[in-house]
């Protein structure tokens with residue numbers, strides 16, 4: 001369910017710009033995906049501790065020599081830097097989870113004093129309209145799918161490439177990509193999705209982003225919320 005396109009240069013500019021906000025001694029949430037990866041690499045020589053949001057970001061941090069910690073070893077998270085599959089320019093609402101990492105991302109990004117989103121211009125939209133990734137307990141899938149239909153969605157179990165069967169998240173759960181068409185009220189939909197028994201977490205991030213850095217041809221655009 002990853003988004004298409006987006007130049008690597010734009011992603012790199014956004015990731016490196018966000019990494020410049022990190023101060024010595026900070027605890028930093030390490031986001032997942034190809035854009036957040038540039039921020040993690042840019043922290044190579046920084047005096048920080050990182051909390052990874054996924055298996056992928058953990059591996060990247062180890063490669064870059066960023067010391068790792070966890071939520072139960074720190075008093076707080078100073079800053080988190082993470083990507084997005086789509087963001088609404090006007091509100092900063094996001095769709096995340098194209099790589100299936102949104103549950104841990106929401107915990108860590110949401111715990112941070114500041115949450116910086118890094119993106120390329122293909123992620124920007126006026127109204128969110130990508131399918132929303134929903135992480136679901138395996139036994140609950142039929143019930144969750146019915147409830148998603150009642151919410152107006154079209155659920156689609158995410159299949160794994162190179163394997164017969166579904167994608168299993170880092171937490172051992174299933175992923176359902178649910179299309180809702182244009183999402184005019186992300187906050188209302190987020191509340192409804194969170195109330196479904198068996199839903200571990202969904203990829204709508206509402207009122208969480210403080211700043212979006214968008215890599216563009218000439219540099220980086222900054223949008224504050």
Ligand SMILES: O=C[C@H](O)[C@H](O)[C@H](O)COP(=O)(O)O
Nearest residue numbers: 033034035083097099100101
């Ligand atoms: O589960 C994955 C994450 O939410 C990513 O941050 C999101 O998919 C964006 O990834 P990318 O920067 O590779 O487009």
